[in-house]
Amino acid sequence: MKRVVGELGVEKVHVWRGDRHVLKGVSLTLRPGEILHVSGPNGTGKTTLLRVVCGLLRPEQGRVSWLGKSIAAIRDEYQAALAYASHEPALKGDLTALENLRFSVGLKRRVAPAELRASLERTGVAACADLPVRVLSAGQRRRVALARVLAMAASLWLLDEPFTNLDAAGADLVSGLLQSHAAQGGLALVVAHHDLKLDCPVRRLELAA
Amino acid sequence: MWTWFYKLASPPHVYTAAAALAPWFLGLAAIGIGYGLVAGLVFAPPDYQQGDAFRIIYVHAPSAWMSLFAYTTMAVAGAIALIWRIKMGHAVAAASAPIGASFTLLALVTGSLWGRPMWGTYWAWDPRLTSELILLFLYAGVMSLRSAFEDPARGDRAAALLGVVGLVNVPIIHYSVLWWNSLHQGATVAKLGRPSMPGSMLWPLLSMLLGFMLFYGAVLCTRLQGEVLNRERQAKWVREAIQS
Amino acid sequence: MKVGAWGAMILVVRRELCLSFRRPDQLLQPLVFFLIVTTLFPLGLTLQLSLLRDMAPGVLWVAALLSSLLSLDSLFKSDADDGTLEQLALCGQGLTVIVVAKTFAHWLVSGAALVLVSPVVATALGIPVGAFSIMMLSLGLGTLTLSWLGAIGAALTVGLRRGNVLLSLIVLPLAMPLLIFGAGATDRAISGVSPAGALYFLAALCVFTCTLAPFAATVALRITLE
Numbered sequence: 001m002k003r004v005v006g007e008l009g010v011e012k013v014h015v016w017r018g019d020r021h022v023l024k025g026v027s028l029t030l031r032p033g034e035i036l037h038v039s040g041p042n043g044t045g046k047t048t049l050l051r052v053v054c055g056l057l058r059p060e061q062g063r064v065s066w067l068g069k070s071i072a073a074i075r076d077e078y079q080a081a082l083a084y085a086s087h088e089p090a091l092k093g094d095l096t097a098l099e100n101l102r103f104s105v106g107l108k109r110r111v112a113p114a115e116l117r118a119s120l121e122r123t124g125v126a127a128c129a130d131l132p133v134r135v136l137s138a139g140q141r142r143r144v145a146l147a148r149v150l151a152m153a154a155s156l157w158l159l160d161e162p163f164t165n166l167d168a169a170g171a172d173l174v175s176g177l178l179q180s181h182a183a184q185g186g187l188a189l190v191v192a193h194h195d196l197k198l199d200c201p202v203r204r205l206e207l208a209a
Numbered sequence: 210m211w212t213w214f215y216k217l218a219s220p221p222h223v224y225t226a227a228a229a230l231a232p233w234f235l236g237l238a239a240i241g242i243g244y245g246l247v248a249g250l251v252f253a254p255p256d257y258q259q260g261d262a263f264r265i266i267y268v269h270a271p272s273a274w275m276s277l278f279a280y281t282t283m284a285v286a287g288a289i290a291l292i293w294r295i296k297m298g299h300a301v302a303a304a305s306a307p308i309g310a311s312f313t314l315l316a317l318v319t320g321s322l323w324g325r326p327m328w329g330t331y332w333a334w335d336p337r338l339t340s341e342l343i344l345l346f347l348y349a350g351v352m353s354l355r356s357a358f359e360d361p362a363r364g365d366r367a368a369a370l371l372g373v374v375g376l377v378n379v380p381i382i383h384y385s386v387l388w389w390n391s392l393h394q395g396a397t398v399a400k401l402g403r404p405s406m407p408g409s410m411l412w413p414l415l416s417m418l419l420g421f422m423l424f425y426g427a428v429l430c431t432r433l434q435g436e437v438l439n440r441e442r443q444a445k446w447v448r449e450a451i452q453s
Numbered sequence: 454m455k456v457g458a459w460g461a462m463i464l465v466v467r468r469e470l471c472l473s474f475r476r477p478d479q480l481l482q483p484l485v486f487f488l489i490v491t492t493l494f495p496l497g498l499t500l501q502l503s504l505l506r507d508m509a510p511g512v513l514w515v516a517a518l519l520s521s522l523l524s525l526d527s528l529f530k531s532d533a534d535d536g537t538l539e540q541l542a543l544c545g546q547g548l549t550v551i552v553v554a555k556t557f558a559h560w561l562v563s564g565a566a567l568v569l570v571s572p573v574v575a576t577a578l579g580i581p582v583g584a585f586s587i588m589m590l591s592l593g594l595g596t597l598t599l600s601w602l603g604a605i606g607a608a609l610t611v612g613l614r615r616g617n618v619l620l621s622l623i624v625l626p627l628a629m630p631l632l633i634f635g636a637g638a639t640d641r642a643i644s645g646v647s648p649a650g651a652l653y654f655l656a657a658l659c660v661f662t663c664t665l666a667p668f669a670a671t672v673a674l675r676i677t678l679e
Binding site (some may be wrong): 291339343346347349350353354357358363366367370371373374375378381 | 605609610613614615616619622623625626627629630633669672673676677679
């Protein structure tokens with residue numbers, strides 16, 4: 001795997017949603033090999049922060065930078081280098097798991113079906129590859145979404161509550177994937193309610209109300 | 210240089226500017242409309258073809274003009290707000306929309322009243338009337354879209370985009386009498402070359418037009434003050450201004 | 454290896470077609486609506502074919518407009534509801550590529566399908582066979598323009614409560630010139646006069662819309678995604 005080049009910088013980001021001041025001057029930096037755990041009570045803007053970092057939401061003040069450049073200037077390049085897993089699994093119910101992966105990952109890079117099946121195998125849902133997603137359980141859908149993140153081969157992982165709907169084995173799987181991603185020099189920003197029990201060091205950002 | 214512009218567009222500045230300008234606009238508008246009405250309704254000679262019925266032009270033509278002017282203002286303000294993220298642009302667009310819609314309605318109604326003696330019918334589906342009606346629907350669409358969003362910031366941006374998209378209709382309305390065989394009379398004032406109206410009829414019309422424009426400015430400034438206060442109600446300067 | 458813009462567009466079109474054909478009933482509903490609406494006019498107005506012929510172009514076009522509006526709601530809604538719209542937006546190809554591909558695929562299954570079904574409807578309304586080619590050409594251009602206007606409207610109203618009503622409110626005024634020229638072209642073809650003028654205008658509207666609407670729709674979608 002090629003050496004990951006990347007550095008994420010968030011500088012004093014403010015976001016208002018209507019009258020609510022959701023993000024109040026949030027700053028952080030992330031370098032290759034680092035995992036940042038964003039935590040905080042409900043309503044403190046964790047998902048909002050993730051969407052700002054994705055580039056979906058433009059902050060009223062502050063900036064997000066990738067490799068020193070503002071993401072607004074290099075948006076397409078930046079978004080090609082990231083993988084976002086939202087709170088919902090974000091899968092089309094009428095397509096099979098494999099097709100879902102093909103149509104999302106295939107937009108980022110040319111990928112053979114065999115490689116997608118391997119990703120599904122790694123997250124434990126190889127048997128579901130040719131089943132329509134609507135017949136899968138919530139836990140299986142979460143695993144398919146994880147397989148998508150894996151298959152994208154992105155430098156920056158942005159995960160919103162990746163442990164939802166997963167059993168203990170699933171939680172271990174997520175932890176294992178994060179660890180190997182960091183070991184390969186990847187960056188990860190994880191929003192989660194519970195603590196991350198990883199072997200590698202995890203930085204923490206606590207958002208207050 | 211741009212910081213000067215951004216300072217100009219800051220909410221407290223816009224509020225004080227609007228508050229200061231409104232009475233002046235209103236006063237000058239009263240003069241313009243007053244002179245226009247008196248000179249046009251009383252002193253201008255009757256038209257050789259239409260007699261006294263033509264006098265409705267003194268209300269109809271300025272309202273039609275203002276309906277286009279207000280829409281353009283709304284669209285441009287919205288575009289400025291979208292591109293350069295100047296929030297006061299959204300305030301101007303929001304304040305302008307209902308005024309423009311009212312002018313459009315006035316133009317359609319006065320036009321309809323004029324159509325009866327001139328063409329024998331209250332309504333005809335000719336290009337100019339149809340496109341002016343479309344303009345009314347566009348105003349309605351922009352206002353509905355703005356209010357349909359729970360987050361007012363997103364509503365503003367969506368309405369601004371729709372305003373810009375609908376801007377295409379404005380030149381169509383204006384040039385429709387030139388491009389198609391229209392029942393509606395051609396351009397008498399807004400064309401290159403000398404206007405095809407005698408001075409005694411023209412001056413009151415121009416005065417009414419100017420008066421309507423100033424009236425639009427006065428109402429816009431008044432509404433703008435309300436919009437600014439509403440949008441900035443969390444800001445410190447608003448709370449201080451209310452308490453004082 | 455990176456995927457180019459063309460490759461991405463083709464992939465998205467394939468995705469859309471794949472999804473549409475997995476739900477054939479949803480594909481057919483707007484077409485059935487088109488057939489039903491055109492039936493309403495003769496039943497409500499007059500049953501004499503010779504009189505119907507005069508109204509036929511207008512009736513056909515209004516029905517096409519309304520059934521297109523019905524299907525436009527689904528352009529972005531399903532993706533917005535299950536979160537896949539964000540995934541598409543973040544694919545790194547730029548939102549415009551996605552919007553162009555989705556709108557084109559949507560036109561293929563709604564507008565183009567409408568054009569293919571139109572001869573059936575036209576016969577029921579008394580339009581002579583000689584006018585069919587002009588009618589289908591004008592409908593083709595018109596539905597393409599409408600898909601684009603609808604894309605802007607759909608992008609602005611996706612996720613709103615009663616969004617489909619607001620969508621109609623926004624799109625119909627913008628589509629009125631389309632109706633005038635489209636029905637006008639068909640009307641002229643029926644009466645034997647050259648429809649060239651109206652067709653040129655329709656084509657101009659189509660080109661104008663297809664060129665500028667993608668950018669407007671992209672901005673609209675970004676506003677919605679925030």
